Amino acid sequence: MTLKSLNCIKHASVLAAAVLPFAIASVSKAADCSELSHPVYVDGSSAARPFVKQVALKLLAATPPVTIVYFPTGSCEGVQRSQSAGKETPSKPAVVWSAGGTEGTCDLPLGGIKIDVGASDVFSSTCGRNLPTATHKDTFGPIQAMTFVVPKASNQVSISAEAAYLTVGFPQNTPNISTPWTDSTLVFARNETSGTQQMIGAAIRVPAAAGSWPGSVNAGGSGAVLTGVANSTQPDLTLGILSTDIADGTIAEGSTTVSARTKIRILPYQHYGQTCGYLPDSTSTSYDKQNVRDGHYMIWGPLHFISRVEDGEPTNPDAQAFLDLLTGAGDSEEDRVAAIDLAATSHLVPDCAMRVSRDTEVGPLSSYMPPISCECRFLSKATGDATPEGCTPCEGVGDCSSDKPVCNYGFCEVR
Numbered sequence: 001m002t003l004k005s006l007n008c009i010k011h012a013s014v015l016a017a018a019v020l021p022f023a024i025a026s027v028s029k030a031a032d033c034s035e036l037s038h039p040v041y042v043d044g045s046s047a048a049r050p051f052v053k054q055v056a057l058k059l060l061a062a063t064p065p066v067t068i069v070y071f072p073t074g075s076c077e078g079v080q081r082s083q084s085a086g087k088e089t090p091s092k093p094a095v096v097w098s099a100g101g102t103e104g105t106c107d108l109p110l111g112g113i114k115i116d117v118g119a120s121d122v123f124s125s126t127c128g129r130n131l132p133t134a135t136h137k138d139t140f141g142p143i144q145a146m147t148f149v150v151p152k153a154s155n156q157v158s159i160s161a162e163a164a165y166l167t168v169g170f171p172q173n174t175p176n177i178s179t180p181w182t183d184s185t186l187v188f189a190r191n192e193t194s195g196t197q198q199m200i201g202a203a204i205r206v207p208a209a210a211g212s213w214p215g216s217v218n219a220g221g222s223g224a225v226l227t228g229v230a231n232s233t234q235p236d237l238t239l240g241i242l243s244t245d246i247a248d249g250t251i252a253e254g255s256t257t258v259s260a261r262t263k264i265r266i267l268p269y270q271h272y273g274q275t276c277g278y279l280p281d282s283t284s285t286s287y288d289k290q291n292v293r294d295g296h297y298m299i300w301g302p303l304h305f306i307s308r309v310e311d312g313e314p315t316n317p318d319a320q321a322f323l324d325l326l327t328g329a330g331d332s333e334e335d336r337v338a339a340i341d342l343a344a345t346s347h348l349v350p351d352c353a354m355r356v357s358r359d360t361e362v363g364p365l366s367s368y369m370p371p372i373s374c375e376c377r378f379l380s381k382a383t384g385d386a387t388p389e390g391c392t393p394c395e396g397v398g399d400c401s402s403d404k405p406v407c408n409y410g411f412c413e414v415r
Contacts, residue, residue, distance in 0.1 A: 075120035079124050300362075
């Protein structure tokens with residue numbers, strides 16, 4: 001496949017001094033969560049909310065229907081609660097969806113519930129916890145990128161790791177430090193439980209310590225960061241952090257929703273040691289995640305779904321259906337295609353479309369070729385192009401050439 005432009009953009013911020021880095025049919029009325037059809041309790045990443053919703057809707061159509069009861073608290077809270085020995089009453093309300101996609105709530109039973117799956121944007125170790133492998137399993141989901149975003153009207157064109165470090169790592173009145181973002185009340189961040197902040201913090205070398213970063217304000221959840229950035233009246237001073245499934249998703253506008261890209265813009269990010277910045281995608285108008293998939297864009301990692309297990313199997317059997325749909329680990333090609341499509345349409349990247357891998361938080365990259373490639377299937381769903389550039393549709397291996405000799409998911413692939 002011919003690679004598109006990498007859209008490499010040099011960062012031009014001014015640094016005044018060198019500083020070393022340190023099935024329910026309706027949810028109109030709240031029901032008892034435990035009385036829903038095959039409930040699976042999922043606690044954690046608010047950034048993963050759009051993806052969890054799509055998986056939940058798919059499971060509601062299963063036989064029997066499986067209901068995801070979701071608590072969008074924060075990645076590290078999900079890691080902690082999934083490992084708790086007792087029952088929990090999460091800090092955020094229980095979110096459920098109807099088969100038509102309407103969001104509602106349900107009431108927790110008295111005494112709380114045990115979390116079946118913890119959803120995290122980051123490794124358990126990033127949250128300061130070791131995973132007890134005898135009783136818990138970390139299932140890797142699709143790849144998620146974290147981004148710096150600005151209002152659509154902002155004149156800022158990129159951000160470097162060094163500029164991000166100085167912006168959020170120090171109070172804004174620190175002498176001899178200058179970046180374009182000089183008002184901490186307009187730097188919308190999260191806190192130490194947020195996987196978005198944890199992953200970006202690992203990349204720019206500003207730990208996500210207690211509370212928010214010194215040069216930012218804790219805006220709340222991912223949705224609050226999105227609206228804070230989108231609605232800012234001082235666009236050149238405004239900065240936020242979001243995962244791509246939020247930044248590339250939708251935002252409310254009156255009684256309807258519009259593309260978030262009409263209100264905000266992802267900044268190209270220049271990592272330590274790079275000479276210019278890269279978008280997650282090949283261009284500002286694409287959704288191909290080219291620079292994530294080939295390793296030019298550096299802030300990404302797999303979603304983590306931590307389940308309680310006994311003898312390697314989830315203690316709640318219905319949680320297995322949730323995990324299978326996340327990963328495409330079902331028995332049929334239909335299951336694998338569903339997992340690819342759910343990731344692609346949620347602005348995430350399935351493992352089978354990646355060409356690099358890593359096994360630590362924002363760690364070193366290795367060249368990677370999945371056992372069964374799905375690059376073209378991913379691109380067709382992520383970009384809306386039925387036949388992406390460089391992709392050949394196929395019904396069998398006889399339709400493919402020697403350079404892409406196998407037919408996977410309707411397209412010729414290299415493997």
